[in-house]
Amino acid sequence: VGRGRIQIKRIENTTSRQVTFSKRRSGLLKKAYQLSVLCDAEVALIIFSSTGKIFEFASSSMRKILERYQKCAGGVQCGSTITRDAEYWRQEAARMKDQLTFLQERHRHMMGENIVGLSMKELQKLENQLESGITRVRARKTQVMLEEIQQLREKEHQLFQENELMRAKLAEASSALQANNLVGLNSQDVQDCSSIKASSKTAASMQQNESSITAAETTLQLGYFP
Template sequence: MGRGPVELKRIENKINRQVTFSKRRNGLLKKAYELSVLCDAEVALIVFSSRGKLYEFSSVGMNRTLERYQRCCYTPQDNSAIDRETQNWYQEVSKLKAKYESLQRSQRHLLGEDLGPLSIKELQNLEKQLEGALSQARQRKTQIMIEQMEELRRKERHLGDINKQLKNKLEAGQGSLRAIQGSWDSTPLVDANNTFPAHPTQSNSMDCEPTLQIGYHHYVPPEGSTVPRSVACESNFIQGWVL
C-alpha cells in the first residue's frame, strides 16, 4: 500500500517540526551538492531556521556566487545610473585636485617662490596679503607679551606679600629675643645679702630639667663693695660650672 500525499502546511507540533526541518535540510543540501557535481553547475544555497540559525552550501564560494548574481540582476537602467554616479565622482575629484594645486601654488607665492609668471596686479595683491598677515602676527605677538608681563607682575606681587610676611615674623622674633636678653641683663648677680642667685637659665622650680652651663660670666664687683676678690673669683667659678 503506497503512501498518500502529504499535506503542505505548517507542522504545529514543535518537536515534529524540528525533526522534519533537520531531515529535509540535509536532503536539500545533499541534492544541491549532487546537482553541482553531476551537472557542473554553480550552486549556492542559504537556509535560515526558525531560530535564526544559518545553513549554507556553495560549490565555488558564496561571495563569488553572490557577486555574479548581483552582476546578472542589474538592468541597463541601473548600469546607466552607476555610470552617472561614477562620472559625478570623477568631476568632484577633478575639482578637488584643481583646488589642491591652486592652494599649493598660493603657498609657494607666499614663500616667495615661483613669482615669475605673476603680473604686477597679482604681485600687489600678494603684497597686501603678506602685510595683512604680518600685521595680525605682530598683534598676536604683542598680546602674548602683554599677558606674560601681567602674569609676571602677579607673581611679583605674590612674592612681595610673602616677603613682607616673613619680614614681619622675623622682626617679631627679634623683638622677643631682645626682650629675653634685656631680662637677662637686668638680673643682678649678687643680691643685697651678698648671696649668689641662681643662673638666669635655671629655674627656681624643681619641675624643670637640669641644664649644663659651660663657661662662666665674668663677675666684676661694684665700686665700694666689701666682697673680697677671692670670694668674687670663687663665685665666678661656682656660677660658671652650675649643673
Template sequence: MGRGRVELKRIENKINRQVTFSKRRNGLLKKAYELSVLCDAEVALIIFSSRGKLYEFGNVGITKTIDRYQRCSFTPQDEQHVECETQSWYQEVSKLKAKYESLQRTQRHLLGEDLGPLNIKELQNLEKQLEGALAQARQRKTQIMIEQMEELRRRERHLGDMNKQLRLKLESEGFNLKAMESLWSSTSAAGNTAFPFQPPQTNPLDYQTEPFLQIGYQQYVQAEASNVPKSMACETNFMQGWIL
C-alpha cells in the first residue's frame, strides 16, 4: 500500500514539525551533494531553521558561489544603466577639470603671469578687475583704520573719565595737590631753621686719649737720607711711633 499524498501546510504539532524538518533537511542536503557529484554542478545550499540555526552546503564554497551569483545576476538593462551612469560621472569629472584649469589660468593672469596669449580686450577686462579689486582693498583698509581710530578715541575718553573720577576722589578726601606742595615747602623751611647751630668740625685724632703704636722703617730711611745724625734720627723715629 503506498503512502498517501501529504497536504502542504504548516504542521501544528511542534514535535512532528521538528522531526519533519530534520528528515527533509538531511534529504535536501543529500540531494544537493548527489547533484554536485553526478552532474559536476556548482551547488550552494543555505538553510535557517525556525530557531535561527544555520545549515549550509557548497561543493566549491558558499562565498565563491554567492560572488558568482552576484556577477551573473545583472540584466542587460542594469549593465546599460551602469554604463550610462559611468558616462555621466566621466562627463562631470571632465567639466570640473576644465573649470579647475580655467580658474588656475585666471589666477595666473591676476598675478601678472602668462599674459602673452591675451588680446587687447582681455587685457582691458583684466585691468578693470584689478582696479576693482584694488579699490575694494583700499576701501576695506580705510574702514579698518577708521574702526581702530574710533576704538582709540573710546579708550581715550574712558581713561579721561577715570582720571576725572580719581581727581574728584582725591579732592573729596582732602588731598589736594596744591595743599600738599605748600605743606611740603613749609615743612622743609621749618626743618632748616630748627637747628641753626652747627657743631664745629674737629679732627678725630684730637679725641684719641690712648697711645697708638706705629711700627715701620719709612721715617728711618728718610732720616738716613737727610743730614741729621743717626742717633737723633732713631730717637725721632721712636718718638713719632707714639702719637698722642
C-alpha cells in the first residue's frame, strides 16, 4: 500500500508544530550542505522560527554571499530599469518626431504651400481654420488698440492735472510777487511824501527869511531918507 499524499497546511498543535519544525529544519540544513559540497555551489540559508529564533547555514561566508546576492539583484534591477527607460525615451522621441513632422506640414499648408494634393474637404477645413485665425488676430489687434488708447487717455489726463497744478503754482507765485511790489511802492510813497513835506517847510522858512530881509532893507532905506 502506497503512502498517501500529506496535505500541506499549518499545524495547529503547538508541540507537534515545534517537533515538525525541528525535524524539517535539520533536513533542510543537511540538504543545503549536501548541495554546496556535491555541486560546488555557494549556499546561504536563513530560517526564522515562529518564536523569532534564527537558524542559518553558509557554505563559505554569509556576509560575502549576501553581498554577492545584493550586487546581482541590484544589477538586474538596474539593468531592467535602464532598459525600460531607454525604451520609453525611444518611443517618446519617435512620437515627438511625428508631431514635429505634422506641425511642419500644417504650417506649410497655412502658408499656402503643398496644398496640391489636398481634397476638397481638407481645403475647406484649412480655409475655415485660416478664417478663424484671422478673426482671432483681428480681435486681438482691436483689443490692443483699445488698450493703447486707454493708456493714452490716462496719460493725457495725468498731463492735464500736472498742467493745472503748474498753473496754480504760477498764479500763486504771481500773486505773491504783486503783493511784494505793492508793499515796496507804498514804502516809496511814504518816503516821497516825507521828502515833499520837508522841502515845503524849507521853502517856507527861506521865504520867511527873505521877507524879513526885505522888510529890514526897506526900513533902513526909509530911515536913511526921512
